[in-house]
Amino acid sequence: MSFPTHRPRRLRTSAPVRRLMRETHLVPSQLVLPAFVREGIDAPQPISSMPGQQQHTLDSLRRAAAEAAEAGVGGIMLFGVPSVRDAIGSGADDPTGILNVATSAVIEEVGDAIVVQTDLCLDEFTDHGHCGVLTAGGAVDNDATLDRYAAMAIAQAEAGSHLLGLSGMMDGQTAVVRQALDGAGFSDTIILAYSAKYAGAFYGPFREAVDSQLTGDRRTYQMDAANAREGVREALLDVEEGADIVMVKPGLPYLDVLADVRAAVDVPVWAYQVSGEYSMIEAAAEKGWIDRRATMTDSLLAFRRAGADAILTYAATEAAGWLREDI
Secondary structure, three states: OOOOOOOHHHHHOOHHHHHHHOOOOOOHHHEEEEEEEEOOOOOOEEOOOOOOOEEEOHHHHHHHHHHHHHHOOOEEEEEEEOOOOEOOOHHHOOOOOHHHHHHHHHHHHHOOOOEEEEEEOOOOOEOOOOOOOEOOOOOEOHHHHHHHHHHHHHHHHHHOOOEEEEOOOOOOHHHHHHHHHHHOOOOOOEEEEEEEEEOOOOOHHHHHHOOOOOOOOOOOOOEOOOOOHHHHHHHHHHHHHOOOEEEEEOOHHHHHHHHHHHHHOOOOEEEEOOHHHHHHHHHHHHOOOOOHHHHHHHHHHHHHHHOOOEEEOOOHHHHHHHHHHHO
């Protein structure tokens, strides 16, 4: 009996061999930890739909940032949860607002040991929960919203943010924010454009985490889940407007878009394992249906395999520990 001379199984015979032959690598510095900080609480508040996650106080946020830095995580993305909201999200660019105060606190705690990042969007700060200013008829006013984003960008940069995550999906937001930053002397502040951000059902737990006031949906400005080519067009537009990094969000349901964007642009491409993706893994693991660590690792590797240079994941600090154990 004859056998093939090439036997791929030879390259899988032991853990050391598999590590040596591995095509895709995941390291702690490629992970970014999203974190929520809530105004007016004196102890961290668990998020029921996101097991293991919490709304932080300033003190617990400092600790979480320090732990992430110690674990080798590449960045921390901050989301603010204010105690008071209004129609234009005034707290977003208030120097004493929770997100800007938290940014300064984290910078004071960790300095340059980790890339401190801030979410630049109005949805957490508005009493209607939309990502922008509304017209009298209730539609999102794109251009009025851009004025608010410019003010937010300067406030966040003044608070010390290294990187601004533009997640609002307004047309022209990258160009407006870049111009505002440069004009205010913050030309070194990095812009991450959420270029291909899709509307859909994967954000439910996040809305609990930020105490969202939204009724209805964001389908008039976030992308339609059926459209892949549009995601590439959006990324190319953001690069043209000055984005340093582009984002595909959510992650696993849009790996095809992630791969297409990676092939189309020459800037770093990031992906976001959003709250619904994270919570599905947690819920199934809690039931004993899947192995939590293995499934989480598989999902993160999928992002890297599709072309993500970095991944936002709520499991970042813990996963960094796993990766260091596996070295």
